[in-house]
Amino acid sequence: MTNLDSAFASLADPTRRAIISRLCEGPKSVSELSDPFDIALPSLLKHVRVLEESGLISSVKVGRIRTCKVETHALQATKAWLQQHITTWEERLDRMEAHIETMKRET
Amino acid sequence: MTNLDSAFASLADPTRRAIISRLCEGPKSVSELSDPFDIALPSLLKHVRVLEESGLISSVKVGRIRTCKVETHALQATKAWLQQHITTWEERLDRMEAHIETMKRET
Numbered sequence: 001m002t003n004l005d006s007a008f009a010s011l012a013d014p015t016r017r018a019i020i021s022r023l024c025e026g027p028k029s030v031s032e033l034s035d036p037f038d039i040a041l042p043s044l045l046k047h048v049r050v051l052e053e054s055g056l057i058s059s060v061k062v063g064r065i066r067t068c069k070v071e072t073h074a075l076q077a078t079k080a081w082l083q084q085h086i087t088t089w090e091e092r093l094d095r096m097e098a099h100i101e102t103m104k105r106e107t
Numbered sequence: 108m109t110n111l112d113s114a115f116a117s118l119a120d121p122t123r124r125a126i127i128s129r130l131c132e133g134p135k136s137v138s139e140l141s142d143p144f145d146i147a148l149p150s151l152l153k154h155v156r157v158l159e160e161s162g163l164i165s166s167v168k169v170g171r172i173r174t175c176k177v178e179t180h181a182l183q184a185t186k187a188w189l190q191q192h193i194t195t196w197e198e199r200l201d202r203m204e205a206h207i208e209t210m211k212r213e214t
Contacts, residue, residue: 011188075193092131092132
């Protein structure tokens, strides 16, 4: 799996997107993260692990507390892929529009 | 599955991302699409179907030819989700920076 494969796959789950949302407000411990979620801690930890493996978040354990933070370069990379393709498509539309204008003027 | 779930899941595959890439240059028939890919037509059609179900592309069959095109609003929606979260994170950094500046001035 490339980084994009695993980043997009990680983002395909609503709980994992909600974890990203909360971490974008600031780093949080796993127990703080689990608060609003009605899921068992092992399930939450599994999502955290998937997000870590895809590089979208990282975590550090100090004593008994594991603190997670978002890694925005991975979010940026997925956004960049989308932006690049949207731009390609928009440029094509612009070229088509210009072509139609030229045809109009010539007839 | 929400739209975001299925859009992100669709984008997690390199062949499907390559199909999106090619369709951003313009609509293509399934046989044109299959040209650069070293995969059997049924496999390609499976990817096309996944992309259609997620709303990232659409296709129309006229006679024996099925033509696919990209649906950029679905690409835009996934990009918007990412952009919104990157912005939240950047605003947090800005607030932290301002706070540190204030603290520096006060000491």
